[in-house]
Amino acid sequence: MSDATRRAFAPARPGAVIESGGRDRNAPALRALLDCLARGLPIHASQAGIRAAGPEPAPVLCCQSSGSGGRVKTIRRSHGSWIASFEVNRATFGLSARDCYGVLGELGHSLSLYATLEALQLGARVAVLAGDGPRSQIARLAAARVSVLYATPTQLRRLLLAAGEARLPAVTHVFSGGGKLDAACRAGVAALCPGAVVREFYGASETSFITIADAATPVGSVGRAYPEVSIRLGAGGRVFVASPYLFDGYAEADLPSPPREDGHLGTGDIGMLDAAGHLFLRGRESRMVTVADRTLFLEDIEAALTAAGAGVCAAVAVPDALRGQAVVAIVEGGEDAARAALLGRACRDALGEHAGPRRVLFLPRLPALASGKPDLAALARMVGPAP
Structure with a gap:
């Protein structure tokens, strides 16, 4: 077992979770997550909540895909596969224990769980606000002086619809993933969070980060390869990736692993790379239709x-x-x-x-x-x- 695979999430420090939205609907999942971290137990996160991952040896994390393809899949990965990207984000973007993270989604979703665990691993505070309406989320983000916000484009659009003249000046980093961040949404987020750098990342539950984009990225691109990620295009523009952040496999015995080529994992997406290494996505192969x-x-x-x-x-x-x-x-x-x-x-x-x-x-x-x-x-x- 490699050193990267052996690495385990650090226990949360006291007072790390400062907000729990949704009228305490998040409290059971948070308690279970903190208990797993404190006791060094493997973590299983799903739409039903968080629990210790049964007989799995620590340090293992099981989380669920979004189900956008019609079936929710259970993703098995090592703690080290996420810790590796926590360390990249700390070194690249200056994230630290001084930050306060804002999480808008349920902890059963991998993006929300990732953001929460990154905050706790870095010793930062975190506000988990799933279940609150967007107006309440804006008020709580402001009151907690959240500096790092992880959200999907859909969650950001809902915030913008409710924002009015509200501003979140304490936010310095916005990470958006799970869908395309259109120009209007990016501009709206920049106005809502005037002190923030807005970054769009492309990835999946199976792969974690693949690319990351910022204001200098060409229009229509999802950015260049995230550090230590290799991107290859197969037949028809099919996107394949290799990195230290890939999952170990699906927990469901009947689910085959995604295809691989030369050690690279297939993402199910169709895209193209320009001469500077910017990735442009056409869409999911499963959402390609003939009219x-x-x-x-x-x-x-x-x-x-x-x-x-x-x-x-x-x-x-x-x-x-x-x-x-x-x-x-x-x-x-x-x-x-x-x-x-x-x-x-x-x-x-x-x-x-x-x-x-x-x-x-x-x-x-x-x-x-x-x-x-x-x-x-x-x-x-x-x-x-x-x-």
């Missing part, structure tokens, strides 16, 4: 909707007898025929006639995964086949 004999990525539809002011939204594909597949857009908000027409036209103008949604549906609130991202599988079931 009227033309290939389309559903992520491109969502980007066009967002650019047109849709806010929280998603796109799904349904079978269509004439065109193979048809796109349905789902937007958070009240029914609005004029807005639906505008959003449909924006998609056609940006991507072509074949990209126009067959329907634009409105929901008061989109069903969400533990990560805060829209639950695409639930939306697909809700939408049903094209008429």
